[in-house]
Amino acid sequence: MTRLTIMRDGLVRAITPETVVCRCESITRTEVVAEIQAGAASQNAIKSGTRLGMGPCGGKFCGEAAAMLNCAVTGRPRVDLGLPTARPPLRPVPIDALTGDFDYDSLPIPAPAPL
């Protein structure tokens, strides 16, 4: 499976300027390349400048494509770019969802251990 998901050499050249690289955040190749040319040297810098990788998939679909674009634009090897900082997609949750509706008297309380 890993072999199937790795971008083949030269595939990055097939990405047209208007191709959406990050579908969660609707970021095109043009926007990614502009960010790299503006000085975004790392995956995190591209992420900070464009929101690429901040969608619901957390960059699973776009992260490697952005890295390969970075390699193509800068000529740097892929290993030098590293990985972006992973952050789980979190959203605010009302405290009621965590506490629930329960009765303290119905909580199972184990009997104390004999001394």
Ligand code: FES
């Ligand atoms: S495709 Fe980029 S964050 Fe999901």
